[in-house]
Amino acid sequence: MSNAEVVVTGLGATTPLGGDVESTWDGLLTGRSGVARLDEDWVERFELPVKIAARLAVEPTEVLPRVEARRLDRSEQVGMIAARQAWQDAGFGEDDVDPERLGVVVGTGIGGATTLLNMDDLLETSGLRKVSPLTVPMLMPNGPAAYIGLELKARAGVHAPVSACASGAEAIAMAWRMLRTGEADVVVAGGAEACIAAITMAGFAQSRTMSTRNDDPAAASRPWDVERDGFVLGEGAGIVVLERAEYAKARGARIYASLAGIGTSADSYHITAPDPEGTGQARAMTAALRTGDIDPARVGHVNAHATSTPVGDVTETVAVRKAIGEHPVLTAPKGALGHLLGAAGAVESVATVLSLYHGLIPPTQNLSEIDPGVSHDVVTGEPRKVDLDVAINDSFGFGGHNVSLAFAAV
Amino acid sequence: MADKQLTEQDIVAGLAEIVEEVAGVAQDEVTKEKSFVDDLDIDSLSMVEIAVQAEDKFGVKIPDDELANLKTVGDAVTYVAKNS
Numbered sequence: 459m460s461n462a463e464v465v466v467t468g469l470g471a472t473t474p475l476g477g478d479v480e481s482t483w484d485g486l487l488t489g490r491s492g493v494a495r496l497d498e499d500w501v502e503r504f505e506l507p508v509k510i511a512a513r514l515a516v517e518p519t520e521v522l523p524r525v526e527a528r529r530l531d532r533s534e535q536v537g538m539i540a541a542r543q544a545w546q547d548a549g550f551g552e553d554d555v556d557p558e559r560l561g562v563v564v565g566t567g568i569g570g571a572t573t574l575l576n577m578d579d580l581l582e583t584s585g586l587r588k589v590s591p592l593t594v595p596m597l598m599p600n601g602p603a604a605y606i607g608l609e610l611k612a613r614a615g616v617h618a619p620v621s622a623c624a625s626g627a628e629a630i631a632m633a634w635r636m637l638r639t640g641e642a643d644v645v646v647a648g649g650a651e652a653c654i655a656a657i658t659m660a661g662f663a664q665s666r667t668m669s670t671r672n673d674d675p676a677a678a679s680r681p682w683d684v685e686r687d688g689f690v691l692g693e694g695a696g697i698v699v700l701e702r703a704e705y706a707k708a709r710g711a712r713i714y715a716s717l718a719g720i721g722t723s724a725d726s727y728h729i730t731a732p733d734p735e736g737t738g739q740a741r742a743m744t745a746a747l748r749t750g751d752i753d754p755a756r757v758g759h760v761n762a763h764a765t766s767t768p769v770g771d772v773t774e775t776v777a778v779r780k781a782i783g784e785h786p787v788l789t790a791p792k793g794a795l796g797h798l799l800g801a802a803g804a805v806e807s808v809a810t811v812l813s814l815y816h817g818l819i820p821p822t823q824n825l826s827e828i829d830p831g832v833s834h835d836v837v838t839g840e841p842r843k844v845d846l847d848v849a850i851n852d853s854f855g856f857g858g859h860n861v862s863l864a865f866a867a868v
Numbered sequence: 869m870a871d872k873q874l875t876e877q878d879i880v881a882g883l884a885e886i887v888e889e890v891a892g893v894a895q896d897e898v899t900k901e902k903s904f905v906d907d908l909d910i911d912s913l914s915m916v917e918i919a920v921q922a923e924d925k926f927g928v929k930i931p932d933d934e935l936a937n938l939k940t941v942g943d944a945v946t947y948v949a950k951n952s
Binding site: 523524525526587588590591592595 | 892
């Protein structure tokens with residue numbers, strides 16, 4: 459282990475708030491919502507109780523060349539868009555990094571579900587010959603990572619972690635490890651998700667974890683609010699470029715922040731519900747602080763996972779209190795973005811990095827009356843101006859996967 | 869929809885449309901001497917798609933082992949003309 463410092467040099471995203479980082483960040487600061495009523499016919503055809511979702515603000519087909527877009531699943535499209543943005547933002551062009559020193563880690567929760575569904579339909583209605591020869595590359599969950607690796611010529615390693623709602627953050631944690639062990643100098647990491655379809659909506663709806671506030675979509679995702687009734691499904695991608703600090707400094711890169719520490723743990727409690735004691739979540743945060751040798755007192759902000767579920771939101775604050783204390787200022791970006799599943803941990807890492815970089819914490823949307831179980835200071839209304847030293851981003855996935863990322867100002 | 873009398877020109881034009889649709893190659897680039905792989909940068913998966921669309925357009929089935937032998941646009945034109 460070289461214990462090399464890891465820094466963030468590039469950011470990319472396409473989300474329900476905007477087709478890039480700037481518009482997404484602006485949306486978070488100004489209190490926009492990415493949630494709207496779904497107009498697909500299958501909502502009424504199957505009488506789904508959930509009729510709202512957070513669709514992309516910019517369609518990938520408006521950004522990608524037609525021929526490229528037709529060969530990619532929607533999850534691969536958004537991953538590619540965000541990756542190219544991040545790569546360019548880091549100041550890299552073609553062939554700027556030795557391929558054997560470049561890695562990619564991009565996770566997804568569900569992968570190419572829409573391809574699987576569409577091709578299955580085609581097989582049933584039109585037979586074998588209509589099934590695209592690209593079906594498997596489009597549906598495989600390592601697709602987003604693999605296509606990005608192909609595009610950027612990454613040969614150190616291309617990986618695709620899957621841990622539900624923690625996938626995007628887990629990817630960033632894995633990238634940190636690759637850099638610390640000296641396997642790579644640069645790693646492009648994040649998450650991509652685009653699985654809004656009848657069956658996924660129906661499945662989540664049946665698990666009774668989604669909001670049914672169909673008459674007021676923009677108000678449906680309301681983390682920590684007493685009236686919250688479940689999460690809102692979203693789609694999008696978030697990608698960061700991570701580098702060994704020495705490498706970044708040598709090429710004069712602009713450094714947003716350092717990724718000072720990472721922590722992971724597992725709940726082993728229930729397949730969807732978090733441990734109400736928050737013990738596993740707290741262990742992940744403690745581990746992030748330990749690997750970064752960070753005194754908890756330095757953590758001024760936690761960008762929370764909080765998904766707007768009655769059960770999960772308060773538990774997270776219990777965990778924050780256990781691992782860090784009462785002092786960090788909290789915000790929950792899912793109020794504005796909805797829940798981007800495998801991309802959430804990455805998009806929210808982008809927001810956390812920008813909070814450090816700009817000294818600005820975006821408000822939590824739709825927080826009218828805060829749950830009495832929450833004692834932390836939560837940013838609402840206006841963005842909070844504050845010079846931050848360390849900010850933590852938490853992501854917890856169905857299955858009890860806990861990932862905590864500790865970013866630090868440079 | 870296969871015409872009764874497909875001219876060579878019809879076939880080249882038809883293939884050019886398909887190649888542009890599948891692989892984004894400009895139609896006027898698709899000429900008889902061009903190699904699919906070396907000149908037009910078309911990979912094996914795209915060739916399968918092109919064969920399926922050609923079958924729809926010209927009514928000519930192209931089995932996998934025959935497809936492997938179609939190296940140039942001209943080879944494909946000859947095959948379609950012979951079997952239509």
